[in-house]
Amino acid sequence: GENVEQHPSTLSVQEGDSAVIKCTYSDSASNYFPWYKQELGKGPQLIIDIRSNVGEKKDQRIAVTLNKTAKHFSLHITETQPEDSAVYFCAASIGNYQLIWGAGTKLIIKP
């Protein structure tokens, strides 16, 4: 079946450094790729998304890049801060607005 692979499973970076999380997807028909942040005790919350007609999207310290040919997309967080510590999930659309989810990346920001 369709799947999304996400790496790494855990990422530890020094405060102020950049963090990059990568995902690959299998369904060539996928056209919507969101990233969610989940803080402890809360549901996931959308932080940025990208559609297949765009190669890159930025929102302040967060950016997402998409390579449709290679079927992979990445989340970039610059100037990381302690509040960026959370679990991040990528997803890819399949069919009628269903999402296939990556396994998650635990991001740890070291002071």
Place this chain on the structure above:
Amino acid sequence: EADIYQTPRYLVIGTGKKITLECSQTMGHDKMYWYQQDPGMELHLIHYSYGVNSTEKGDLSSESTVSRIRTEHFPLTLESARPSHTSQYLCASSGGGEAFFGQGTRLTVV
């Protein structure tokens, strides 16, 4: 802020009991979802609905059932709870594109 609510937030219940987890959204979204998630781990889709009177099973086999009699309401029922059902249950809704999640119900079956 998303207008999707789950109750209860926490539930501890004995084996064999019947329970219903509530989920309501006020955004008028057609699509609603139930996920099972161990804390900080993968999201597993167990049920979804594309509108009133539409329900489908997700990828993860589940002994739960759902109903969608009203657009805003998507309850999940376990007829006989077991310790293996101990987990977090997340409800989400979508109008197409972004999915909005509730805070989750942490279920413990003893």
